[in-house]
Amino acid sequence: MTRALISVSDKTGIVEFTKALIEHGVEIISTGGTKKALEDAGVVTIGIEEVTDFPEMMDGRVKTLHPLIHGGLLGRRDLESHLSAMAEHHIQPIDFVCVNLYPFKETIMKPDVTTAEAIENIDIGGPSMLRSGAKNYASVTVVVDPSDYQVVIDELVANEGKTTLATREKLAAKVFRHTASYDALIASFLTDLVGETEPETITMTFDRKQSLRYGENSHQEASFYAEPLAVDYSIVNATQIHGKELSYNNIKDADAAIRIAREFSEPVAVAVKHMNPCGVGIGETVYEAFERAYNADPVSIFGGIIVLNREVDLATAEKLHGIFLEIIIAPSFGKSALEVLTKKKNLRLMTLDFEHALVKGIEATSVLGGLLIQDQDLLSPEETPEWEVVTERQPTAEELKAMEFSWKVMKHVKSNAIVVANAEHTLGVGAGQMNRVGSVKIALEQAAGKLDGAVLASDAFFPMNDSVEYAAKHGIKAIIQPGGSMKDQDSIDMANQYGVAMIFTKVRHFRH
Structure with a gap:
């Protein structure tokens, strides 16, 4: 008699699947809540203890870890030595395994979850049965995903109660992906629990959110994956309600725009092209904010990505x-x-919920053959050094507001990064240049004719005083930069010569 072992946390479709197995002469072994659900639906099952002749114990922690179970899963049907051992020890083959695991992810996502509750939802028997069956996929059909039930049923109908090797291989691969992801979540939870910041190995898991037509270019294949525990407001959690499907470049640009919008609590409009802001504006209303963002660069906004942190009105x-x-x-x-x-x-x-708390997490960037991991560039008020005015002239109150605004935007511009802005919107952005004065020139060229009350923000220190002089000659009256150069005094002296106020923030914001 062909046997199936069924034990599922998610009982979606399990009764129909089990009945289909029975129609093809399969005997059902089941446990706990699954057994009860099946029997309530009129399905006859064999209890696990009837197979093992051993009772469940320790609140169900020990029930399937038994040679009569794993021998039935692992025994090779093509080896006489395995068949003889199975016969000698009265081990019956188990040809189907349908298991999904304790809801560990759902458990740790609860805001009030305790460590004890999380630990209790670490499945041991389930992954063991899945791995045993998947290892022996030459003979065993292993199903971990309810969406695959119909695939198996169709094959049973088409092949006189059997599945094909090709399908068993695919299902086995899916099992190992599933258990690897499950273990990665557990490892991450426990690593965070003990405060380990640089573990000797790191395993990250992501769920496919969307297949993409192509990557950065049409000859590159691409998909969009999301962290299973993503709780922050990000492009991962956005819901598309209209329009054609997102592209790879759309997603990257949208991510860049959302990062900037997260810096502001007041109404803000962010326009991004090629992962750099071309216009950012704030206002009393979202209309006012967008109008200012648009006027910042009405040329570059064409074909851009727009993020607004308030409802869009008529x-x-x-x-x-x-x-x-x-x-x-x-x-x-x-x-x-x-x-x-x-x-x-x-x-x-x-649409995207902007009410989520800003959660400090990690960023991962791939390099050929490796991965770079760092904390996100977020500083709490406690971590932020006190800004220092280093020049003879103090910034005015309006200049200080403009500095605060430009500093928030500048964090998200590709280095070398320069932002020229007033207190309400950007005026010019210089991004990604190989030297800092080049970025200064680009930003000031964009801002030409609009420099009344404008300030300049730099993501890193000025290694020479040429950028300060160029900015001052073109009408900039206040500069904010990290400081920290060996030639800081040269920049300070140049600012004093032109009557420019300068602030050192003592923290830089490179974005490569």
Whole structure:
């Protein structure tokens, strides 16, 4: 008699799947809550203790870890020595395993979860049975995902109660991906619990969120994966409500725009092109914020990504509708705003909850053959050094507001990064240049004619005083930078010569 061992936490579709197995002459072994659910549905099962002649114990911690179970899963049907051992010890083959695991992820996502509760939801028997069956996929069909039930049923119908080797191989690979992901979550939870910041190995797990048409270019394959425990507000948690599917570059640009928007609690509008801001504005309303972001660079915004941290109203929608944009992300869209924006069938509209707490996590960047991991560039008030005015002239109150604004934006510009801004919106952005004065020139060229009350922010110190002199000659009256150069005094002297106020923040914000 062919046997199946069924023990599932997620009981979706399990009764129908089990009945299909029985129709093909399969005998069902089951445990605990699964056994009860099946029997309540009229399915006859064999209890695990009837197979092992050993009772469940220790609150169910020990029930399936037994030679009569694992021997039935691991015994090779093509080796006489295995078959003889099975016969000698009265081990019956188990040809089907249907198991999914204790809900560890769901448990640790609870805000009030205790360590004891998390530990109790670490499945031991389930992964062991899955791995045993998957190792022996030459003979054993292992199912861990309810979405695969119909695949197995269809093969049983098509092949006189048997599955194909190709399907068993695919299901086995899925099992090992599943158990590896499960173990990675456990390892991460316990590593965080003991405060280990640089473990000797690191295993990260991600769930596929979306298949993409291609990557950065059309000849590159790509997919979008998300952290299973992503709780922060990010592109991962955004919901698309209109427009064509996201591209690889859309996702990267949207991520960059959301990062900037997270810096602000007041109404803000962020426009991004190629992962750099081309316009950022704040205001009393989202309309005012977007108008300022648009006016910052009405040329570069064409084909851009827009993030707004307030609901999009009709007036703002009409302004947005007049521009070619790739994506608009906001907490919500008013009904009349949606009617306007959805007239463009390809425009991607996405909603995102901006009420999530900002959670400090890690960032991972791939290099050929490896991975770089660092903390996100977030500083709490306790970690932020006190800013120091290092020049003879003090910044005015309005200049100080502009410095604070530009410093928030500058963090998210590719190094070498320069942002010229007033207290309400960016005026010019110099990004990714090989020398700092080059970024200064680009930013000031964009800001030409709009420099009244403007300040300049630099992501790192000025190694020479040429950037300070160039900025001063072009009308900048206040500069904010980290300081820390051996030639800081030269920059201070140059600022004093031109009557420029300068602040040292004592912390840099490179973004490579």
